[in-house]
Amino acid sequence: MSNELKGKRIAILVADGFEQVEMTEPRKALDQAGAKTELVSPMKGEVQGWNHQEKGKMFPVDADLGAARSDEYDALLLPGGVMNPDQLRTKPEAVEFVKSFFREHKPVAAICHGPWLLAEADVIRDRKVTSWPSIKTDLRNAGARWVDEAVVADNGLVTSRKPDDIPWFNRKMIEEFQETAHAPLGAGNGHEESSR
Numbered sequence: 061m062s063n064e065l066k067g068k069r070i071a072i073l074v075a076d077g078f079e080q081v082e083m084t085e086p087r088k089a090l091d092q093a094g095a096k097t098e099l100v101s102p103m104k105g106e107v108q109g110w111n112h113q114e115k116g117k118m119f120p121v122d123a124d125l126g127a128a129r130s131d132e133y134d135a136l137l138l139p140g141g142v143m144n145p146d147q148l149r150t151k152p153e154a155v156e157f158v159k160s161f162f163r164e165h166k167p168v169a170a171i172c173h174g175p176w177l178l179a180e181a182d183v184i185r186d187r188k189v190t191s192w193p194s195i196k197t198d199l200r201n202a203g204a205r206w207v208d209e210a211v212v213a214d215n216g217l218v219t220s221r222k223p224d225d226i227p228w229f230n231r232k233m234i235e236e237f238q239e240t241a242h243a244p245l246g247a248g249n250g251h252e253e254s255s256r
Contacts, residue, residue: 062092062093062094063093063094064093064094064234064238065090065093065094065095065234065237065238066093066094066095067094068094068095068096068134068135068237069095069096069098069132069133069134070090070095070096070097070098070133070134070135070136070137070237071098071100071123071128071130071133071135071136071137071157072086072087072097072098072099072100072136072137072138072139073100073101073125073136073137073138073148073154073157073158073177074099074100074101074107074139074144074148075101075102075103075107075143075144075147075148075151075154076103076107076108076143076144076147077108077110077141077142077143077144077146077147078107078109078110078139078140078141078143078144079109079110079111079112079139079140079141079144079172079173079223080109080110080111080116080117080141081111081223081226082139082140082141082171082172082174082223082226083099083109083119083137083139084109085223085226085230086137086139086169086171086226086229086230086233087137089230089233089234090137090233090234090237093234095134095237097137098122098123098133099119099120099121099122099123100121100122100123100124100125100128100157101121101123101124101125102124102125102126102147102148102151102153102154103121104121104124105120105121106118106119106120106121107119107121110141110143125151125153125154125157126153128157129160130157130160130161130164130166131160131164133161133166134166134167134237135161135166135167135168135169135236135237136157136158136161136166136167136168136169137168137169137170137233138158138168138169138170138171138174138175138177138178139171139172139174140170140171140172140173140174140192141172141173142173144173144174145173145174145175145176145177146173146176148177149176149177149179149180154177155177155180155181158177158178158180158181158183159181159182159183162181162183165216166216167216167217167218167233167236167237167239168216168217168218169217169218169219169229169232169233169236169237170191170217170218170219171219171220171221171222171223171225171226171229172191172192172220172221172222172223173191173192173194173195174191174219175189175190175191175195175199175204175219176191176195176198176199178199178202178204178217179195179198179199179201179202179204182202184199184202184203184204184217185202185203185204186203186204186205187203187204187205187214187215187217188204188205188207188212188214189204189205189206189207189212189214189217189219190206190207190208190209190210190211190212190219190220190221191206191219191221192221192222193208193221208221209221210224210225210228210229211225211228211229211231211232213232213235213236216236216239217236218232218233218236
């Protein structure tokens with residue numbers, strides 16, 4: 061077990077219907093890197109994971125979204141799944157929670173349909189991102205520069221397309237989450253990287 065993220069507290073924002081492997085595998089990688097991860101959710105008690113179109117496991121919620129504050133965390137992870145971000149983007153407290161990480165220049169990682177919430181929060185204008193292909197138009201309409209790559213890092217924002225990209229996503233997420241602060245929005249967009 062490494063300690064690359066020792067002392068870091070990571071919020072994982074989910075609602076019912078998140079793609080289970082897009083939460084469990086990145087969470088495992090973060091935990092193994094020494095981070096303390098917490099599931100933040102508007103759901104009470106437990107939240108429902110999904111495996112594609114089948115219900116998966118229930119997971120205990122660690123922090124209620126209504127009480128969670130970004131200044132208590134060092135970084136944010138947004139798993140995908142179609143239903144999960146679709147629910148979260150209709151909740152003002154979820155959108156505000158996401159926005160606050162960008163205001164505080166903290167790193168954020170989003171995979172698959174997770175970047176949908178970034179579009180809703182209006183935090184991807186002029187940022188290079190990737191995602192599940194079906195939401196690329198939404199991301200472009202929100203001002204992002206969408207590319208079809210396994211993982212993209214743009215000034216503390218890490219995005220990937222699908223579960224198959226998780227190994228690259230995890231490596232880049234841990235690398236970005238190690239950094240304590242990133243440049244303000246609109247600054248330093250030259251710090252973008254792609255892999256694979």
